[in-house]
Amino acid sequence: MGGSASDADNWHGVDATLTYYIDFVAKGASISGFPEWLPSERVVEQRVIDTLRKVFELNGFIGIETRAVETGASLLKKGETSKEIYLLSRLQEVGHESDTPIEDRLGLHFDLTVPLSRYVVEHSGDLAFPFKRWQIQKVWRGERPQEGRFREFVQADIDVIGAGELPDHYEVELPLVMVSALEELRAFGLPKATVHANNRKLSEGFYCGLGLTDIEGVLREIDKLDKIGADEVTKLLVETCGATEAQARACLELADLTAADGAELAAKFDELCEAHGIAKDSEAYTLARQGLDTLAMIVDEAAAIRPGSVIADLKIARGLDYYTGSVYETFLDGAASLGSICSGGRYDNLASQGNRKYPGVGLSIGLSRLVSYMLHTAGAHANRVSPAAVLVAVWNEEDRPAANRIAAQLRARGIATDVAPTAAKLGKQIKYADKLGIPYVWFPASATEGEESTGDEVKNIVTGEQTAADCTSWEPDTVVAQQTVEI
Amino acid sequence: MGGSASDADNWHGVDATLTYYIDFVAKGASISGFPEWLPSERVVEQRVIDTLRKVFELNGFIGIETRAVETGASLLKKGETSKEIYLLSRLQEVGHESDTPIEDRLGLHFDLTVPLSRYVVEHSGDLAFPFKRWQIQKVWRGERPQEGRFREFVQADIDVIGAGELPDHYEVELPLVMVSALEELRAFGLPKATVHANNRKLSEGFYCGLGLTDIEGVLREIDKLDKIGADEVTKLLVETCGATEAQARACLELADLTAADGAELAAKFDELCEAHGIAKDSEAYTLARQGLDTLAMIVDEAAAIRPGSVIADLKIARGLDYYTGSVYETFLDGAASLGSICSGGRYDNLASQGNRKYPGVGLSIGLSRLVSYMLHTAGAHANRVSPAAVLVAVWNEEDRPAANRIAAQLRARGIATDVAPTAAKLGKQIKYADKLGIPYVWFPASATEGEESTGDEVKNIVTGEQTAADCTSWEPDTVVAQQTVEI
Incomplete structure (x- = not known):
């Protein structure tokens, strides 16, 4: 939650810190907080989504999509009404919205974890547990318009939910899957990502x-801490949490604790407990030790598999009250002000059915913000706007059927192809291809009418190279054949 | 619009006729009208989406995603308030919703055409025209709960929008792209689709x-007509539209007109005009003739490219008032009661900026309903729930790192792999793989501890075949390597 602006943000979980990047969203989005990408930007977002999905599926995660709405009761657990939620009302009901209690009204989901919990309980008989799922969808938050935050954005989540119990090895595996997914995005300019882990019990x-x-x-x-510094936090701990100066300092000492591995972490923690008179046979120590052991396991396992990918960071708190064990935030090298781009944790009590609990652990990427960063800071961009590699020129409208036949041949061979919109002057047709970034313009044989017929030709409008070509066998240069993302 | 239940449905455009299939949606969806797929069903939906996107991009359509909300003013053109729209209100505004005029409130989009028009005008400076776009997104309609209709569903649209003008060849090309996309879905059990075209001007x-x-x-x-028959329609024309019996009969004659090609269509239409005293030099005939010529062009061009794919059907009306020329509905062989699964038309006046108009033509697939049909009638199903082809067994929790290393090797080679959740008895691990449909279980070498070590082995749990295998070179049988959709 590094960088969130106020206490009220804490329930957000992921993506609370959006203010910083709101300036970078696609220009012209006329409703504040609802970003919309231009076609070339959307290519980048789509590629990011495709890449994440590929990694998630490679790791055996199952894709689901939940409905966009949940009941008010489900969105407002414990009756909390300080949340920033959008409620729906049918047009026919305008003026009578208050006839329905908020619990029974429908609202847009604000994350993908609450819907997952509900989905799992609802469909438990049809799922195999542990249920590993990925989900990439929009979420909505009813922020005040003037706050300049995203009110609609995409999240990319992985979670694993157990029936009754959930082995703790998932608490290291899931952050590692996220790291490997983020690693794939480095090809599009994303800096190295590091997961910072802590544990609530600790x-x-x-x-x-x-x-x-x-x-x-x-x-x-x-x-x-990261935002206002140690002195201010000490003051707040004393003023608002009833801490003594000594207790406040001890809290900051814990937050500052760093260690190279699990053993060192345990040793330093025990030292700290001793220094502050926390006895090893106390209930408090036993609870803390549970958390410590899990955290030590996580950093050691992660170090063995992918050194430097997951580190212990004892100041990670996370505001969401449903976390019960591990918590994670993820930071990009050189982009501290961006805050956490992928957060999550373990939640043992979010979903239950009678006596049966469905403990889970998961992480969520704030995808819209990540894409915004990639586009506007990391320099990711599409090599072209159009997916087409070829534009078939049209000499006269009467020749359009011939152009269409050429296009059909190329498409049948997997080459994305467009046909010129009008039989305009050739220069205008080439300009259209150029504006869309289409690298090849195809000249059907009828081009040479009047001249000696030389058959079809194709021109690479970037290099200027023009060669004879047969639509049943020609292949584009592999470098420009596909729409890709470059940096 | 074949099958819509009332006049009020007419504004819907696409997907109004959902009642019929509501019974088939995923069981357990606890909010009526908000279908949600089980993981195995979602595999089919995802495959359909991937297939459509592939075809759209092969044809040079550019993918965009618009925000889910539009202003009330934009959703309620001409101040119509009989529409079934969901309006949003922030939780903090409950009780004060009426303080904001509906025009200024935000509402969920009910189709993808209105958002496209707004997007095009807003971003016109950044787009190349004609702008060919595909868009696959959810839409929402605030139906009365008891009506048993989808209130949230996915649409898959292609449109082309011109700046100022738009050549009419797109009016045959777009339905043909949709036909070729639907043709790809026949591999998943979809019957042959035929586009029925008409023209508003005609x-x-x-x-x-x-x-x-x-x-x-x-x-x-x-x-x-299709729903209530000629006699009832005649009666309604007389009773509600001020038609005489003769006029009503003439309308039905036009609706019944069929023709093998454009020339026959024109000849029969002219006969009909003559029979009813519509003079060739009248304004009315001139308008009708414009529509007729376009329709004749469409059926002739389509017949040349893909015979039987697009036919003239003069009873296609379509309720949406924004259509100004061609209109389309699409029917599946043997599934008349499903109604149109892909509808659209040409709209010349939907978007404008000052004096500049942005005429468009497009079609929209009601994807949720189509997927429902494929799942529950056509028999499409996923070959497995999990994307993983392999489950690596874990003999003891201490062996988990070894299992993880094997999984990482397989994944690095593009083979989707899961690892057993616990070091349970082998039978239980195989059962987990079986429940997820994972075809291979990998036995790490430590399996043979105690016995003579024989290295890793892999078992196809469907055929029972078990062989020695090296995770750096082993390849799954190509038939079961990928998660696919079968019929």
């Missing part, structure tokens, strides 16, 4: 051991 | 020529 146990009681309050203030 | 000109004035009313009643 923090909570430590704070309890210190004698603090407002655990949620402490987590919320610690979450602000 | 109908309007003819009706005017007869002396009728309530043209929209006549179109609306003619639209019901």
Whole structure:
């Protein structure tokens, strides 16, 4: 949650810190907070989505899509109404919205985790557990228009949900899948990503051991460390969480703790507990130690598989109250101000059916913001706007059927092809291809009417090279054959 | 629009006739009208989307995604409030919704044509015209819950928009692209699709020529022909559109007109005009003739390129008032009751900027309904739930890193791989693979601990065949390597 602006943001989970990048969204989007990409930008977004999906499926995650709406009751667990949610009303109901209690109204989902939990419970009889799923969809948040935040954006999530129980090896595997997915995006200019992991039990146990009681309050203030600094956080801990100066300093010491591996992490943590009088046989220590062991396992396993990909960072707090163990945030090298681009954690109590719980762990990429960064900072761009590699020229409207036949031949061989919109002057047709970035213009044989017929020719309008070509066998240069993303 | 239940449906354009298939949607969807697929069903939907996108891009269409919301003003052109629209309100505004005029509120888009028109005008400076785009997105309609209709569903659209003008060859090319896309879906059990084309100018000109004035009313009643029959339509034309018996019969004669090609169509139409006293030098005839010429061109061109794919059907009316020329509906062989699965038309006045118009032509597939039909009637199904081809077994939790290394090797070679969730008994691990449809279970070498070590082995759990295998070179049988859709 590095960089979120206020406490009220904390429920967001992912993508709360959008203010920073709002300036970079596609110009002309006339409704504030609802970004819309130009066609060439959409190529980049689509490529990012395709890449993530490929990695997720390679790792055995199953794709689902949930409906965009949930009931108010489901969106507002515990009756919280400070959330930024969009409720729906039918046009016919305008003026009578209040006749229906909010719990029974429909609202747009604000993340993909709450819908997943509901989906799993609803369809539990038809799923195999643990259920590993990927999901890339839009979410909506009813922010105040003037806040300049995204109110509609895309999230890309992976989660695994167990029935009854969930092995903790997923708590290291899922961040690693995300890292490998983000690694693939480096080809499009994304800097190296590092997952920062912490564990709720560790923090909570430590704070309890210190004698603090407002655990949620402490987590919320610690979450602000990167933004407002240690002095301000100390002040807030004292003023709003009932901490003494000494307790506040101890909280900051924990947040500052770093370690090269799990063993060092454990040793330093034990030292800290000893220094602050947290006994090893206390309930608080036992809880903290559970979290510590999981965190140590995560950093050691991750280091063995992909060194430097997942590190322990004891100041990661995350505002969402449904996390019960591991929590993750992900930062890009050299883009600290962007905040976390992929966050998540383990949640043991989000979904249940009678006595059966469905514990889960998952991470969510704030895709719209990531794409915004890639486009506007990392320099990712499409090699062309059109998916077509070839534009078939049309000499006269009477020749259009011949041009269409050539296009059909090329398409049948998998070469994306467009046909000139009108039988305009050749220069105008080439200009149309150029504007769309289409690299080849095809000249049907009738071009040479009047001259000696030389058959079809094809021109690479970038290099200027023009050669005789047969639409049943010609192949474009592999470098320009496909629409791609470059940096 | 074949099959829509009431006049109020007519504005829908596409997908109005959803009642019929609502029974077939994924069970357990707890909010009526918001279908949600089980993972195996989602495989089919995803494959359909991928296939359509492939065909659209092969034909040079550019993919865009528009925001899910538009202003009330944009959704309710001409101030019509009988539309079934969902309006949004922020949770914080509950009780004060009426403070904002509907025109200024945000609503969910009900189709992809209105958003496209807005997008084109907004971004006109950044687009090359004619702008050919594909778009596959959810749309929402605020139907009454008890109506049993889809309130959220996916549409797959192609449109081409011109700046100022738009050549009419697109009016035959776009239906042909849709036909070729639907043709690809026949591999998943979809019956042959035929586009039925008509032209608004033809109908309007003819009706005017007869002396009728309530043209929209006549179109609306003619639209019901398939459903309620000629006698009822005649009655309605007389009762609600001010037609005489003779005029009503003439309208039905036009609707019944069939022809093998454009020339025959023109000849029969001229006969009909003569029989009903519509003079060739009348304004009405001139208008009708414009439509007729376009329609004749469409059927002749289509017949030359793909015989039997597009036919003239003069009873196609389409309710949407924004169509100004060609109109299309598409029917599947043997699935008349499904109604049109792909509809559209030409619209010359939907978008404009100052004096500049942006005429367009496009078609829209009601994708959710189509997928529902494929799943529940055509028998399309995924060969497996999981994208993984291999499940690596885990003998002991201590062996998990070894299993992970094998999985990583396979994934690096493009083979989607999962790892067993727990080191359960082998039978349980195989059962997990079986439930997900994963065809291969990989036995790491440690399997043979105690026995003579024989290295890794892989078992096809369908055929029972088990062989020695090296994760750096082994390839799955090509038949089961990929997750596919079968019938």
